[in-house]
Amino acid sequence: MADESFLTDDFLRQLINVGEVDILVGLPTHNNAKTVGPIIHTIRSGILRGFPRARAVIVNADGGSRDGTPELVTGISIDDLRPASNLRALRTLHSISTRYASSPASGVALRTILAAAELLRAKACVVLSPESANIEPEWLSKLLHPIYDDGFDLVTPTYRRHRFEGLLITNLLYPMTRALYGLRIREAYSPEFGFSGRLGSQFLGQNIWSDGTHGAGVELRFTLAALAGRYLVCQSFLGEKERIERSAADLVPAVRQIVGTLFSALESGFPVWSAVAGSQTPPTNGAEHGVLLEPLRVNRKRLRDMFSTGVAELETVFQSILSPSTLVELQRIARLGEEEFHYPAELWVRTVYEFAASYQKSVISRDHIIQALAPLFRGRAFTFLMENRNASGDEVENNIEALCLEFERLKPYLLQLWKSRE
C-alpha cells in the first residue's frame, strides 16, 4: 500500500483525474530541460503508435528542478484543449508531474512512480531516463508489450555497448547475478526497464524505503527483487547504449551502488539463489546484446597503479576480508610489471565471493568493505582491457562468457563461505 503521507495532495488530485490506466510511463527528472524535450515527444509518439487504444499516463517524479523540466513534461498532454497537431490520438493522454524533494534521489523517484502505478492500477509500466538521447518510439513497445500482452513482469534492456563500456557490469554485476539467480540478465541495473503492476506493488510494499540512502541503486534492487521473487523476466534489445564519459572518481560511488546493492540483496535472496545451479538465457526480443569496437582511449597505467597502491595500502583491511591465499596472490600480482600483469578470472571470482561473504559477516563496516573492492576492480579492469585490446566482438563476448562460467563454477565456493559465516 502506498504510504498516505508520501504523496502530496496536489499529486493525489492529479492521479484522481487520471483514473485507472493500462500503461504508465515513469520519468524521473532533475534539471533535464536540455534533454527531456525530444524524449517526452518520443514517449508520446511511442504510446500513440504502440498502444493507441490504451489508457496511458506519463508520470514525472521531479527532484526539484529549477529549469522548467516539469512544465515541459506536463506540456505534452493530449486532451480536448491541447490536441496533438500531427498525431491522431483516440484518447486523452495525461502527463502529470510531482516534485518530491528539493534534491534528486532515484529511490524516492521510483517510489513515487510505483505508488502512482499502484493507485492507478496500471497494468504495464515503464521507467525511462530523461537523458536517453537515442530513445526511439519503439522502446515503449519493446519494454511494455511483453508485459501488456505476454504476461511478463519485468523487461530489462539489452544494448549494443562499446567493449570497454560498463566494465563493472560485464565483470561483476552480470556474471554474478547470472550465477546467483540462473538467469542471464545482461543489464540488471538500467535506468530503462518495464514492469508489471503486480511486481511494482510487491516492490513498493517492501520495507526498504526508509534506509536513509535515498534509494541509491534502487533500480538494481528492483531487478534483484524480481529475480528473487521468481517473477517472469525477459529482455528487449534497445540498440546502442550511449557512452557516458566518466572520471576515475566515479568508480567508488558506482561500486557502492552496484556492488553494495547486489551484496545487500544476498541475505533476503538466499533461499532462492542457494538452490540455483547453472544459468539460462531469458526470452529476449531482438538481439541479446552487441559490441562496438571503435578505438577508445583508456588510461591503463593509472588503473594498474591504483590497483597496486590499493593492495599495499589496504592490506590490513584485506586481511579481514580475503582468505590468506587470495590476498597473497593479489599481492604477487600487484608487484608485476605492465606486460606481465594478469588478474585471472578465477582469482577475481574468488575475490568477489570472499567480499560478498565478508559483507554478510560485517567483519568491518560494510561501506568500507565495498570501497575496498574498488582498487581490486581496477586491476581486473586492467586485465580485461589487455585481454581484449585487439579482440573482435565475438572474442570479447567469449571472454565475458568465460568469466560468467567461472562465476557459475565457483558458486559452491560462495555457498561454502556463506555457510561458514556463522
Next chain:
Amino acid sequence: MPLNRDVLWYKDAIIYQVHVRTFHDSNGDGIGDFRGLEEKLDYIQELGVSAIWLMPFFPSPLRDDGYDIADYSAVHSSYGTLEDFRKFLGSAHDRGIRVIIEMVLNHTSDQHPWFQESRSSLNNPRRDWYVWSDTDTRYKGTRIIFLDTETSNWAWDPISKSFYWHRFFSHQPDLNYDNPAVREQMWNVMKFWLEMGVDAFRLDAVPYLVEREGTNCENLPETHAVLKELRRKLDEEFPGRMLLAEANQWPADLRPYFGDGDEFHMAFHFPLMPRMFMGLKLEDRKPITEILQQTPEIPPSCQWCLFLRNHDELTLEMVTDAERDYMYDTYAESKTMRLNLGIRRRLAPLLDNDRRRIEVMNGMLMSLPGTPIVYYGDEIGMGDNINLGDRNGVRTPMQWDGGTNGGFSTAVPERLCAPLIQDPVYGYPAVNVLRQNASEHSLLNWMRSIIAVRSSTAVFGRGSIEFLYPANHRILAYVRRLGDEAVLVINNLSSTAQAVELDLRRYKGNILIEMSGKNMFPRVGDQPYLLTMGPYQFYWFRLRRI
C-alpha cells in the same frame, strides 16, 4: 393541443422517427399503415415529442425500403391512401405534433415512370431528366457509397444502350438537376405535400444532386444553388415550414448547407454520433469535445439535428481509419453486424442493454446543442436482428405488448412485413410498451421524464454551450445558457464512480437545482465545486441565484 406557431419551432422540437411500415398495422395485412400510426398518436404524444419524422411511404418497389420512389405524389398502397395520410396529418396536428416527411431528391426508382420514359428513347422529352453517358468513365473522382453492393456509379441500361449515373443502388438512377424541368418538377412535388399541411422535409442525400467533371461530385456550388432555390420558394409560399438536410459530411463541409440562413434550417450532425459511442467506450470525453470544437457556428435561425441511432447503419464514414477500427472492434465484433462503413445495430444492443449507458447517452442527446431525434423502439430498448439483410435488422416491427405479433398486427406471423424480435432479452414478450407502461421505473417512463425535463426549458434547443474541461477526462461537463437561464450538465462517461472538481467561479453565488428531482445542491463558491458521480451518472442542474 394547437401547433406552436413559432417559426423556429424546430429548434425546440424533439423528433420521433417512425417507419409507417413497421409501427402499427390497423387492417391485419401484416404491414404497418397510416391508420395504425394514427391509432398510436396518443402514445407518441405521451412520450412528449413534438414532431414525427416519417420514412418514405410513397409507391415504391421497396428495394431500398422506400428510398426508391416510383411515385412522389401518392401513398404506397400497403400503407393506406392519400386520404389516410391526410387524416393522420390532421390528427397529429391536433395533438400539437408536426410531421416531417422524406423527400428523396437525388434519385428515383428505376421503376418510376420518368425513368421508364427516359430510357425508352434518346428523343423522349424526359431523356434528359437523368444522367446518361456513352461511357462509364466520366466523373472518375467520385467515391462509391454502397461499397458492399456496388462496383461503379454507372450502370448499363440495355434498353437505351447507354450508362446511367447512380450514387446509391444501381436501381436508383440519379435525377439530372442541370435540367430546369427536373428542378421545377421536384418543387411541384414538394408543394403538393406542403399544401396538404406537411410541416417539413428531410431531404435525402442532398450533397449529390449535381455532377461536374474533375470534382468528387459532392457539395458542389451548383448543388447549393438548387437547394437555395427550393428554400426561397418554400419561404415565399410556405413560411414556417422546415428543410432538414441529410448530408453525411464533416461539420466544416456541412456548414455551407446552412448558407446565410437561406438554405437548410437543420442538418444532421453525423460525425458527432459515432464519437458519442466512442467517448462512452473509451470513457473519455475527448472525441466528443474535439468534434464539437470543430463544428462551426451556424446562422441563428439554423439548428443541428442530433441522433443516437436511426434507420440506417451507425455510419462510420466521418471517422478516421483508427477510430473506425476501434468502433468495429468494440461495437461490432461480429462481421455480420457491419454494413458498408457502419454498424447495423440498435441502441440497446450496442450498449449491451446497460440501462445506465442508455440513459447517459440519451442524456447527452437531449442536452447537447441541437434538436434530438429518438428512433422508434429505442425508447423501450428494442433489440435488433442481425440475421436480416441490409439495414432491415433495425427496422423490425414495434413491440406494443407481449401478445400475438407483439401487438403490431393481427396477421398470421408468416404474413408480417418483417419478423418481430423474439430473443429472450429483447424479444417482444420481454420488451414492450404495455409492460413498460405498467412499470414506474421502466426505460419508457424514464424517457418520458427526460423528454419532459428537456421540454421544460428552451435553453437546450436554443442556448449557447460552454465546455468546462475538468481535469478528469471521464467527465463531460458544459453549461447551456439562454438569456438569464443557465443549465449545468455533467456526464460521467465512466463505468466507475468518479470525483470531479468543476471550476464554477463564474457562477459564484448560484445554487444548483437538480432538474429532475428539483433538489438543491450547495451554493457555488470560490473553491472548485466537488461532485462525486456514480457510474454513467449524469446531472442537469439549473443554476439559480437566489
